[in-house]
Amino acid sequence: MTLPSRLCSRILLTPLARRVWTDHGRAMKEARQSLALLMGLGLIVLAKLPGWNLVNEGGVMKLHRAWKVKTFVKGMEFLQLVADVAEAEGHHPDLHLVGWNNIKIDIWTHAVGGLTENDFILAAKINGLNLHHLLRITPANK
Numbered sequence: 001m002t003l004p005s006r007l008c009s010r011i012l013l014t015p016l017a018r019r020v021w022t023d024h025g026r027a028m029k030e031a032r033q034s035l036a037l038l039m040g041l042g043l044i045v046l047a048k049l050p051g052w053n054l055v056n057e058g059g060v061m062k063l064h065r066a067w068k069v070k071t072f073v074k075g076m077e078f079l080q081l082v083a084d085v086a087e088a089e090g091h092h093p094d095l096h097l098v099g100w101n102n103i104k105i106d107i108w109t110h111a112v113g114g115l116t117e118n119d120f121i122l123a124a125k126i127n128g129l130n131l132h133h134l135l136r137i138t139p140a141n142k
């Protein structure tokens with residue numbers, strides 16, 4: 001059943017309807033801007049931070065990278081090297097050593113619940129570490 005056009009126009013012109021229409025437009029614009037920012041960040045990550053990926057965990061955008069180390073003890077040495085860099089930066093990653101030789105690192109800014117420049121800086125500094133002697137040589141990290 002369709003409403004008469006006269007009644008439709010009265011509904012659309014109500015303040016509430018105008019508010020919904022405006023808010024919807026604003027929300028769509030913000031969504032487009034967020035998507036553009038996310039794509040931009042994605043391109044930065046792929047171009048400047050080899051090995052790192054953007055992930056979305058429960059609505060939180062993070063930088064993520066994984067490595068395989070030779071031994072559990074070398075894994076702990078790996079984490080200590082990363083911890084030293086993080087402490088020097090005053091910005092700290094989430095560190096995981098699982099299944100004895102799998103290192104996973106997530107970097108995000110807890111204070112804002114997402115990504116900031118500090119996260120990209122820390123990822124770049126981790127990429128600058130000499131970790132080769134700790135890593136299991138696999139096709140992924142030749």
Ligand SMILES: C[C@H](O)[C@H](O)[C@H]1CNC2=NC(N)=NC(=O)C2=N1
Pocket residue numbers: 090091092093107108109110111112
């Ligand atoms: C006071 C101290 O600098 C802040 O609490 C820092 C510490 N390291 C941090 N690390 C990360 N990843 N996110 C933060 O919000 C953060 N805050």
